[in-house]
Amino acid sequence: MRLAIDIGGTFTDIVLENEHELLTKKVLTSIAQPELAVIEGISDLLNENNINSSEIKMIIHGTTLATNAIIERKGAKTCFITTEGFRDVLDIGYESRFDQYDILIEKTMSLVPRKHRYVIEERTDINGSQIKPINTTQFKKLIEKIKSENFESIGIGFLHSYANSENENILKEFIFNNLPGVEVSISSEVCPEIREYERFTTTVINAYIKPLMSNYLKKLEYELIEKGFNCPLLLMTSGGTLTNIPSACNNPVRLVESGPAGGAILATSIARDLGLNKVISFDMGGTTAKITVIENKKAIKAREFEVDRKARFKKGSGFPLRIPVIEMVEIGAGGGSIARVNKLEQIITGPDSAGSLPGPACYCNGGTLPTITDADLIIGKINPENFAGGKIKLSKDLAADAITKNISQIVNLDMDTAALAISEIVDETMSNAARVHTVEQGHETSSRTLIAFGGAAPLHVARVAEKLKVSSIIIPTNASVGSAVGFLKAPVGYEVVKSLRTLLKAFPVKKVNDLLEIMREEAEKVIENKLEKNNLVEERFAYMRYAGQGHEIKVPIENNLLSIRHVDSIKSSFEKKYEKLYSRILPNADIEILTWSLSLSIQSENENEYKELNSYTNREESTLIDLIDYHSEKKIKVPYFERNELNPGDLIMGQCVISEEQTTIIVSKNFNTKVLGNNFLKMEYIKNE
Numbered sequence: 001m002r003l004a005i006d007i008g009g010t011f012t013d014i015v016l017e018n019e020h021e022l023l024t025k026k027v028l029t030s031i032a033q034p035e036l037a038v039i040e041g042i043s044d045l046l047n048e049n050n051i052n053s054s055e056i057k058m059i060i061h062g063t064t065l066a067t068n069a070i071i072e073r074k075g076a077k078t079c080f081i082t083t084e085g086f087r088d089v090l091d092i093g094y095e096s097r098f099d100q101y102d103i104l105i106e107k108t109m110s111l112v113p114r115k116h117r118y119v120i121e122e123r124t125d126i127n128g129s130q131i132k133p134i135n136t137t138q139f140k141k142l143i144e145k146i147k148s149e150n151f152e153s154i155g156i157g158f159l160h161s162y163a164n165s166e167n168e169n170i171l172k173e174f175i176f177n178n179l180p181g182v183e184v185s186i187s188s189e190v191c192p193e194i195r196e197y198e199r200f201t202t203t204v205i206n207a208y209i210k211p212l213m214s215n216y217l218k219k220l221e222y223e224l225i226e227k228g229f230n231c232p233l234l235l236m237t238s239g240g241t242l243t244n245i246p247s248a249c250n251n252p253v254r255l256v257e258s259g260p261a262g263g264a265i266l267a268t269s270i271a272r273d274l275g276l277n278k279v280i281s282f283d284m285g286g287t288t289a290k291i292t293v294i295e296n297k298k299a300i301k302a303r304e305f306e307v308d309r310k311a312r313f314k315k316g317s318g319f320p321l322r323i324p325v326i327e328m329v330e331i332g333a334g335g336g337s338i339a340r341v342n343k344l345e346q347i348i349t350g351p352d353s354a355g356s357l358p359g360p361a362c363y364c365n366g367g368t369l370p371t372i373t374d375a376d377l378i379i380g381k382i383n384p385e386n387f388a389g390g391k392i393k394l395s396k397d398l399a400a401d402a403i404t405k406n407i408s409q410i411v412n413l414d415m416d417t418a419a420l421a422i423s424e425i426v427d428e429t430m431s432n433a434a435r436v437h438t439v440e441q442g443h444e445t446s447s448r449t450l451i452a453f454g455g456a457a458p459l460h461v462a463r464v465a466e467k468l469k470v471s472s473i474i475i476p477t478n479a480s481v482g483s484a485v486g487f488l489k490a491p492v493g494y495e496v497v498k499s500l501r502t503l504l505k506a507f508p509v510k511k512v513n514d515l516l517e518i519m520r521e522e523a524e525k526v527i528e529n530k531l532e533k534n535n536l537v538e539e540r541f542a543y544m545r546y547a548g549q550g551h552e553i554k555v556p557i558e559n560n561l562l563s564i565r566h567v568d569s570i571k572s573s574f575e576k577k578y579e580k581l582y583s584r585i586l587p588n589a590d591i592e593i594l595t596w597s598l599s600l601s602i603q604s605e606n607e608n609e610y611k612e613l614n615s616y617t618n619r620e621e622s623t624l625i626d627l628i629d630y631h632s633e634k635k636i637k638v639p640y641f642e643r644n645e646l647n648p649g650d651l652i653m654g655q656c657v658i659s660e661e662q663t664t665i666i667v668s669k670n671f672n673t674k675v676l677g678n679n680f681l682k683m684e685y686i687k688n689e
Contacts, residue, residue: 001056003042004487006259007034007063010286010336010356011388011455013481014041016049016056017488023049024481026388026455026662028356034065035220039227053228060487062236062258064287065216066209070111070256070319071308075208076152076183080112081142081171082200083159084119089200098316108308108318110201111208116149118142120158120171126501128163134170143178154179155207157187157200162499165192183210190251191322194499194594198304198322205307205319206253213252217245234492239324240265240299241493241601247526254323256307257330259483260290264299264326266486267451270476272297273678278448280434281328282464283482284457286335286373287353291434292328293441294451300327300441303497303543303597324495324597329437333429335373335456336360339403339422341410347418349426361402362394370406372456374399375422378415380627380635381459381666383659390661416628416635424630427460431467442581449474453482455663462668462683463630471685473671477678480662491537493601494526503547504591507567516540516562516598523600541597544574547590553577554597613677616651625657631669643681650675654686 006013007029014025025045030037046053069075082089090110099105120142121135146154154175161168165188172186185207191199221233235248238257248255260283267281271294279294293300305325306318332351336359339349349372354360358367360374362384376382377399384394400415407418438445446469452461458475465473478485496519502508520538538560543552555574559566575585621639629636641652643660652658652673658665658681667673671683 001051002058002060002488003056004262004484005038005042005059005061006262006481006484006487007038007061007065008259008285008287008483009064009068009353010334010359012037012041013484014038014045015478015481015484015488016045016051018049018051022478022485024478024484024662026391026480028359028392031356034063035216035223038220039223043227053224054230056229057231059224059229059231059233060236060242060490061220061233062262062483062487063255064259066213066252066256066258067307069209069212070205073111074212075111076211077150078112078153078155078204078208079116079118079146079149079151080155080157080200080204080207081118081120082157083123084121086159086196087114087117087119089196090117090204093197094316096316110204111319112155112204116151118145122158122167124158124160124164124167126160126163128160130164130166134167136170136174139171139174143175146175146179146182151182152211153183153185153207155185155187155200155203157196157203159196161186161188162192162194162199165189183207183214185210190253192498193322194501195322198320201319202253202321202323205256205321206251209252210249213255214249217249221245236262236487236490237324237494238326239301239493239495239599240326240490241495241599242487242490243492243494243526247494253321256321256323257305257325257328260288260292260328260330261326262483262486262490263290263453264292264294264328264486265490266453266476266482267292268294268297268299269486269489270451270474270680271449274474274680276449276474278443280438280445280448280450280468280470282430282434282450282452282457282461283454284334284430284452284460285454285483286456287332287337287355288330289333289430289433289454289457290328290330291430291437292326293438293443295441295443301325302327322497324497324599327441329433331429331433333372333426333433335371335376337372337426339370339372339375339407339425341407345411347407347411347421347425349422349429360399362396362399363392364395364398368402368405370399370402370422372422372426374402375419376456376459378403378419378628379423379630380625381423381657381664383664386659386661388662417633420628420630420633423460424463427463427467430460431464434464434468445470451476453479453485455480457482458663458665460666462666462671465683465685466668466670473683475665475681475683477680480660491601491603492527493537493599494523495597495599496520496522497595497597499595501592501594504544504567504571504593507564509562509564512596513562515596519596519598520600523598527600527602537601537603539599542570542574542593543595543597544570544591544593546578546586547592552594553581557596611677613649616649616674619646619650619652621656627657627666629655646675648675648677648679 123132263283281292309318336353337350360371540557655669
């Protein structure tokens with residue numbers, strides 16, 4: 001038996017895997033002390049099924065705690081120490097504006113103000129040679145400053161420390177000996193890559209959230225042991241693999257996108273099982289919606305993304321992080337997203353959320369502002385009696401009151417139409433985000449299958465699919481807790497990235513092989529002795545460019561032990577990838593490699609092989625319910641089905657509502673719905689003859 005825990009902004013999802021059966025639980029997140037909801041939810045789930053904690057063999061956990069701490073500025077009091085002359089790198093950034101025409105632009109301010117940044121005399125060049133040794137006589141004065149300010153955490157980032165980490169390690173050792181109890185993060189461990197701005201911001205954020213995450217994870221581990229759990233606790237990383245507690249406590253920045261990564265893993269697994277090469281993963285929860293492109297049964301990965309963006313869709317408006325991450329777009333569009341009327345009398349939704357407390361108005365917890373959930377309740381998408389498995393009773397009157405006061409009376413619409421407008425606005429926001437993200441990846445949407453999960457996605461996926469011209473939708477079983485289910489499918493693994501700049505024509509074979517061996521050993525230390533190693537999969541990549549260019553492309557390295565004869569094949573791989581992206585190559589230009597990545601993962605052998613059913617039988621409705629139709633804007637009667645009463649081979653023609661314990665699937669008149677052999681629902685667009 002294995003447990004998966006996903007802490008979201010509104011709900012905490014818990015999934016218990018008992019052989020081939022999944023048992024699920026959804027509880028409201030306890031924002032102030034997230035571990036309380038976790039322990040409560042686990043205890044309830046085990047008690048309901050007469051399972052002892054000692055029977056659990058593994059716990060897998062993902063959380064938005066790190067992201068929320070950054071966005072809400074609730075991390076530790078942090079200072080940053082850097083090379084003399086580079087104190088202002090965190091403010092200078094890229095020396096650009098993310099919106100050059102906005103005279104009132106709001107720039108993301110560094111988590112460490114200038115007065116809390118200190119400098120040390122030292123200098124290392126780009127090749128790792130020390131130009132100026134570190135001035136140890138400055139250490140004592142520096143320690144006194146840090147003590148007087150009561151800093152909880154320290155980030156250290158020296159120029160070119162990715163090439164030679166000696167000076168950072170000297171200072172780190174001194175701080176450990178003189179400031180016990182203060183956390184230290186050094187850039188040569190957190191992000192040993194070229195480009196100082198991204199390296200410094202990643203190090204600062206790691207230092208900022210390190211005390212919080214370390215305390216939380218250790219406290220959670222202690223609480224679980226107290227409850228009788230005696231099994232490994234693994235953490236989901238942003239890159240889609242699992243890591244252990246010591247690694248997560250030391251590098252918590254790698255957990256920033258851990259929750260959404262679980263959803264991408266689930267969608268990738270479904271794409272593999274169903275043989276789908278072109279997929280868009282659509283994960284909509286209580287606070288945010290996440291969209292991921294999956295190509296050839298693999299989620300697209302990156303090593304840089306931004307957190308805490310000040311402007312939606314605007315690159316450069318947040319903090320750049322350089323960590324292995326699954327490429328996705330995340331927007332403030334969830335069930336709890338607040339709807340309001342702006343100064344132009346337009347209805348807008350999000351990005352702020354009512355969260356779990358007070359939550360949407362219909363939760364009866366004191367919320368007075370209308371949300372997507374309130375609108376869905378009025379439309380008829382949600383049954384107020386069985387929301388969240390019947391644990392939360394919803395009030396239609398409170399939802400109607402919130403929409404009337406804050407939307408209807410302002411824009412002069414009747415309440416039902418205002419609820420439809422809120423739903424339509426959020427659907428357009430999500431479909432536009434999916435459209436933009438897919439195009440940026442060099443793909444289009446209409447040929448893809450939408451895989452929808454999360455508590456709110458099945459409510460909205462049909463309309464999003466219509467807007468994207470998608471003709472096929474998959475809704476898996478246990479869709480409402482999709483990210484937590486994805487955790488159970490994630491491999492134990494770790495990715496190491498290090499910079500070593502070299503020209504391909506002067507390829508230093510021994511130096512590169514030695515570096516890759518060190519990287520492999522580092523990855524092995526993280527994943528060792530946590531699981532039986534079924535299949536250890538190793539992947540290597542080089543980040544390459546033509547000399548003088550500003551950006552690199554990721555090129556796979558097939559050989560484990562490189563030699564000079566492999567240079568031609570590396571060059572050929574680079575040119576093929578470059579030509580695919582830019583439709584040309586530069587035959588006489590030098591090629592250089594800036595950075596290397598190596599990942600190890602323990603892949604599971606047991607993949608489900610899905611077989612399509614030969615025939616489907618039409619399922620007649622037995623119950624009709626009221627639903628406000630967004631095509632006619634009128635209340636109509638539509639067929640209603642309980643999902644647990646549907647069987648593989650059932651076919652539902654046209655518009656319907658399918659209810660399950662923790663979510664509802666709304667099918668528009670443009671789709672027919674099949675129940676596949678594995679109990680997944682497949683919605684197919686009805687083609688007009």
